[in-house]
Amino acid sequence: MTDRADRYTLGSHHVRRIGYGAMQLAGPGVLGPPADRRAAVAVLRDAVEQGVDHIDTSDIYGPHVTNEIIREALHPYRDGLVIATKVGAVRGPSGSWEPATTAADIERAVHDNLRNLGLEVLDVVNLRAMFSAMGPAEGSIEAPLTALLDLQRRGLVRHIGLSNVAAAQVDEGRRLAEIVCVQNHYNLSHRSDDALIDELARRGIAFVPFFPLGGFTPLQSSTLDAVARRVGATPMQVALAWLLRRSPNVLVIPGTRSTAHLRENLAVSALTLSDGDVAALDGLVARG
Numbered sequence: 617m618t619d620r621a622d623r624y625t626l627g628s629h630h631v632r633r634i635g636y637g638a639m640q641l642a643g644p645g646v647l648g649p650p651a652d653r654r655a656a657v658a659v660l661r662d663a664v665e666q667g668v669d670h671i672d673t674s675d676i677y678g679p680h681v682t683n684e685i686i687r688e689a690l691h692p693y694r695d696g697l698v699i700a701t702k703v704g705a706v707r708g709p710s711g712s713w714e715p716a717t718t719a720a721d722i723e724r725a726v727h728d729n730l731r732n733l734g735l736e737v738l739d740v741v742n743l744r745a746m747f748s749a750m751g752p753a754e755g756s757i758e759a760p761l762t763a764l765l766d767l768q769r770r771g772l773v774r775h776i777g778l779s780n781v782a783a784a785q786v787d788e789g790r791r792l793a794e795i796v797c798v799q800n801h802y803n804l805s806h807r808s809d810d811a812l813i814d815e816l817a818r819r820g821i822a823f824v825p826f827f828p829l830g831g832f833t834p835l836q837s838s839t840l841d842a843v844a845r846r847v848g849a850t851p852m853q854v855a856l857a858w859l860l861r862r863s864p865n866v867l868v869i870p871g872t873r874s875t876a877h878l879r880e881n882l883a884v885s886a887l888t889l890s891d892g893d894v895a896a897l898d899g900l901v902a903r904g
């Protein structure tokens with residue numbers, strides 16, 4: 617549900633639609649510490665100073681490192697700051713992303729997040745489906761979701777979301793629990809979730825696209841560059857503006873280690889795309 621165009625409901629809060637994704641604050645490959653921990657702390661503090669009230673994380677980033685940096689930078693947390701995390705995966709010995717979906721895995725992950733973030737309750741926990749690490753794949757999420765619901769009943773988790781899921785898994789999840797958000801791979805050039813976004817919008821559920829700027833392979837397109845020149849913005853700003861324009865339930869969480877990029881990303885709230893620019897950008901996928 618939205619009360620103002622720049623905010624949307626995420627669990628108990630109306631958060632700003634431009635948040636911050638903390639994953640890449642860990643070291644290369646999302647493993648170990650960053651080269652410049654002080655810079656990572658500074659980016660997080662600046663984000664919150666600039667009004668960011670939604671930070672996305674997971675205890676498997678590092679592992680533990682990203683959450684420890686968030687805690688160092690921001691604890692005790694400002695009222696109204698929503699930290700959304702995720703469970704359902706672990707890192708293998710060489711950094712692979714592996715499923716971890718037994719009840720014991722889910723409980724361990726919740727406690728890892730609580731300890732490393734310094735919290736007594738997690739505001740939003742996404743269950744990350746891992747039938748395929750590469751994207752949504754068929755399979756029931758009932759068992760891990762039931763385990764997460766049990767932790768919610770015990771007061772350790774306030775709200776539940778889903779990640780890396782297909783529409784059928786969202787339906788399954790909604791039959792079992794109140795789902796407040798869905799976090800899937802989506803951006804200008806990766807648009808498999810167009811129908812799902814519209815369906816979630818009808819139901820008042822937030823959609824949080826991960827890799828909004830292309831993740832490890834940043835978006836590149838001459839159309840994006842041309843629109844950016846026309847509106848006097850950077851291509852990455854246009855990519856974010858397009859996501860915000862896509863649907864009112866879209867909450868973006870661009871990640872950056874740079875305060876300058878953070879400020880650019882937050883400035884997108886003042887950027888309006890014309891219908892012609894949106895049509896040109898919409899055409900990118902159709903044209904491949």
Ligand SMILES: NC(=O)c1ccc[n+]([C@@H]2O[C@H](COP(=O)([O-])OP(=O)(O)OC[C@H]3O[C@@H](n4cnc5c(N)ncnc54)[C@H](OP(=O)(O)O)[C@@H]3O)[C@@H](O)[C@H]2O)c1
Pocket residue numbers: 636637638639640672673702744779780799800825826827828829830831832834850852853869870871872873874876877878880881
């Ligand atoms: N649920 C899941 O399975 C899942 C998977 C992946 C990610 N996520 C979440 O999604 C969040 C966002 O994903 P992401 O950070 O991997 O990818 P992203 O936001 O698509 O892109 C991050 C990349 O874009 C660059 N960047 C950011 N702002 C920029 C700007 N204004 N101009 C130019 N470059 C810019 C960053 O480099 P600089 O550092 O140099 O700015 C970084 O390399 C993550 O932090 C994580 O919380 C969730």
